[in-house]
Amino acid sequence: MEKRLTMLVVDNVEVNRASLRSAFIDVYEIVEAEDGLAAMQMLHEKQIDIVILDLFMPNLDGAGVLKKMKADPKLRNIPVVVKTAVDEETEVEMLEAGADDFIFSPCDPTLLQKRVKNIVHKYTLEHELLQKQVEEARHTSKIREAFMIDMSHELRNPINGILEITELSREIEKDPVKVREAFDKIAMHGEYLLSLLNDILDISMIDKEEITFRDKLFGLSNVVAVISEQFFTQCKKKDISFSFEVADIVHEYLIGDEVRIKQIWINLLSNALKYTEPGGSIKTGFSQQIIDDKKVLLEISVEDSGCGIAEASMEKIWRFFERDETAGATNEGGFGLGLPITRSIVEMMGGSISAESEEGKGSRFLVKIPLKFGTPPAQQHKNFQTMKALIVGDEEIACEYYKAILNRLGIHFDVSWSAKETLNLLKLAYLRGEGYDLCFVNWNIQGDSGAALVHSIRKIFDRDTLVIISPSYASDLMESEMKKAGVDYILRKPVFQSTIYNLMIEVCKKPFSEKMQDEPSYDFMGKHVLVVEDNAINAEVLLGCLEHVNLSCDWVKNGKVAVEAYTKMGGDYYSGIFMDITMPVMDGYAAAREIREIEKKSGEKSVPIIAVTANTFAADIIKVYQSGMNAHITKPFNAAALYHIAEEFLSD
Numbered sequence: 001m002e003k004r005l006t007m008l009v010v011d012n013v014e015v016n017r018a019s020l021r022s023a024f025i026d027v028y029e030i031v032e033a034e035d036g037l038a039a040m041q042m043l044h045e046k047q048i049d050i051v052i053l054d055l056f057m058p059n060l061d062g063a064g065v066l067k068k069m070k071a072d073p074k075l076r077n078i079p080v081v082v083k084t085a086v087d088e089e090t091e092v093e094m095l096e097a098g099a100d101d102f103i104f105s106p107c108d109p110t111l112l113q114k115r116v117k118n119i120v121h122k123y124t125l126e127h128e129l130l131q132k133q134v135e136e137a138r139h140t141s142k143i144r145e146a147f148m149i150d151m152s153h154e155l156r157n158p159i160n161g162i163l164e165i166t167e168l169s170r171e172i173e174k175d176p177v178k179v180r181e182a183f184d185k186i187a188m189h190g191e192y193l194l195s196l197l198n199d200i201l202d203i204s205m206i207d208k209e210e211i212t213f214r215d216k217l218f219g220l221s222n223v224v225a226v227i228s229e230q231f232f233t234q235c236k237k238k239d240i241s242f243s244f245e246v247a248d249i250v251h252e253y254l255i256g257d258e259v260r261i262k263q264i265w266i267n268l269l270s271n272a273l274k275y276t277e278p279g280g281s282i283k284t285g286f287s288q289q290i291i292d293d294k295k296v297l298l299e300i301s302v303e304d305s306g307c308g309i310a311e312a313s314m315e316k317i318w319r320f321f322e323r324d325e326t327a328g329a330t331n332e333g334g335f336g337l338g339l340p341i342t343r344s345i346v347e348m349m350g351g352s353i354s355a356e357s358e359e360g361k362g363s364r365f366l367v368k369i370p371l372k373f374g375t376p377p378a379q380q381h382k383n384f385q386t387m388k389a390l391i392v393g394d395e396e397i398a399c400e401y402y403k404a405i406l407n408r409l410g411i412h413f414d415v416s417w418s419a420k421e422t423l424n425l426l427k428l429a430y431l432r433g434e435g436y437d438l439c440f441v442n443w444n445i446q447g448d449s450g451a452a453l454v455h456s457i458r459k460i461f462d463r464d465t466l467v468i469i470s471p472s473y474a475s476d477l478m479e480s481e482m483k484k485a486g487v488d489y490i491l492r493k494p495v496f497q498s499t500i501y502n503l504m505i506e507v508c509k510k511p512f513s514e515k516m517q518d519e520p521s522y523d524f525m526g527k528h529v530l531v532v533e534d535n536a537i538n539a540e541v542l543l544g545c546l547e548h549v550n551l552s553c554d555w556v557k558n559g560k561v562a563v564e565a566y567t568k569m570g571g572d573y574y575s576g577i578f579m580d581i582t583m584p585v586m587d588g589y590a591a592a593r594e595i596r597e598i599e600k601k602s603g604e605k606s607v608p609i610i611a612v613t614a615n616t617f618a619a620d621i622i623k624v625y626q627s628g629m630n631a632h633i634t635k636p637f638n639a640a641a642l643y644h645i646a647e648e649f650l651s652d
């Protein structure tokens with residue numbers, strides 16, 4: 001049975017107490033006091049749930065009791081109904097002093113019962129809510145505490161790994177294979193450390209609502225290239241099949257924060273990879289829905305056949321620091337940060353994220369983000385009407401996709417569905433003197449081998465007649481097989497209109513013997529650059545890369561010395577400055593501002609300053625440009641990106 005609440009009736013007149021007693025005896029346990037002092041004593045001795053308080057009493061009056069109760073933290077939250085026979089001014093006074101209600105006696109008992117019931121109900125609800133909040137806060141604090149402990153352990157693992165390898169390096173320095181393995185391991189530990197720290201940074205920025213988003217034109221093909229490259233290789237390593245599905249994308253160029261979109265996608269795919277066993281599969285893809293004449297809704301899906309999520313945990317996975325502690329997911333390292341961060345970012349971008357999952361069967365995550373679409377670069381309108389292509393199809397949908405792209409680019413094409421049909425079409429066209437310029441061969445044509453088909457084509461036609469292109473998720477091994485068979489270009493899937501466009505430009509531009517894609521080579525002989533970096537290891541890597549392409553480098557360790565070096569050598573000496581941001585004495589922003597000031601005063605030409613920074617958030621990048629720098633490259637950088645920037649800014 002539910003415990004009855006206790007009501008304290010405080011009144012010096014017995015008749016009044018009796019009438020209140022009879023009005024409430026059915027619902028409440030009633031206790032009584034004849035004056036204010038007795039009431040205070042009772043409040044301290046008993047658990048009282050509501051007080052009906054008369055105003056005029058000897059010893060301590062009602063106003064005095066109310067004042068004492070509100071001043072006492074233990075009694076402050078007990079509801080009080082003040083009862084008297086006087087004017088309105090006192091009513092306002094009492095309500096201001098903290099009374100919950102004020103009634104004039106004599107009062108209709110039914111009305112009184114109703115008012116008391118409402119007050120008690122309100123208090124009960126508030127109490128329950130407060131209780132819940134306290135419990136939640138306790139829960140979060142416990143989870144945070146556990147998280148801090150787990151995180152400290154987790155940070156120690158890669159650091160220990162790196163230290164052990166460093167220790168070992170003295171013994172293995174003469175064995176190049178082992179040295180290479182050691183470097184791979186250091187890189188792996190370093191990347192993991194970086195991802196943990198990035199997550200922690202993101203959480204604190206989400207907490208402080210400090211995340212800002214870039215609004216810049218970007219091509220979806222770039223995002224997809226990075227993602228498919230990374231996950232195709234990782235899935236292959238874990239023996240998981242990986243496929244990418246693209247619906248016909250009308251707006252390939254969008255305006256938004258490319259880095260954050262990649263982050264969202266990579267988080268979901270990393271989870272899929274983590275929670276799927278070898279032999280399983282991961283499918284990802286995206287599509288667009290037109291919202292209006294300016295915006296599209298970009299939909300990204302990530303589906304896996306992994307361990308799935310227990311129904312009871314479906315809500316939990318979106319909360320910071322919480323994980324699905326049931327079944328398969330428990331064996332995998334993780335901190336329950338990725339999904340809540342992802343959700344916060346998606347929602348800050350005005351989008352939504354949802355999940356469907358069945359334990360033991362797999363999960364599917366769907367992200368929807370509204371984005372403005374941009375105008376494609378002008379050359380995308382170029383037409384290739386003189387070109388003729390043959391598509392060797394394997395499945396209807398993929399084929400339709402190519403047809404749509406080739407149509408938009410104005411390329412004429414035919415389609416064949418088997419190796420035999422392909423060879424026939426090629427021969428016929430050749431005999432008529434209207435040979436194809438391009439042949440898109442799928443490596444896995446139904447019932448045939450792509451390799452055998454390409455071999456046969458190459459046997460019949462010399463290399464100059466036809467360019468063979470094979471779209472695939474190719475590993476290095478497969479790529480070399482394809483090239484050996486005679487494939488000229490390998491297109492990474494999924495293929496975009498811009499991918500084919502760029503390829504066409506290449507095909508039309510180069511004499512055929514040069515058509516194989518080469519690594520560009522760089523040489524900056526005769527140029528000087530200034531490297532500003534306080535961290536010796538970072539500086540060593542950067543200097544190594546720059547010297548490799550014959551740049552002569554001066555190295556200084558903070559912004560102040562950089563400004564001095566720049567001033568001493570004169571404006572024309574350096575072709576560029578590579579500037580770290582966070583440094584002692586003077587940071588990169590301040591140094592760049594000073595250099596720009598000096599240039600302004602002297603009228604010298606502006607030296608390109610390239611920020612080399614680990615701060616990748618939009619706000620940091622904006623600051624880079626605001627301080628007068630020309631470009632930025634993020635740490636850890638890859639050499640190709642560095643050379644690309646160098647080529648753009650250091651060449652006259």
Ligand code: ADP
Nearest residue numbers: 271275308317323324329334335336337338339
């Ligand atoms: P974690 O670092 O633990 O993976 P996340 O926030 O990314 O953190 O995910 C929260 C939890 O959601 C995970 O611990 C896991 O229990 C569950 N989860 C997320 N994605 C998947 C998935 N694809 N398959 C199964 N469980 C998943």
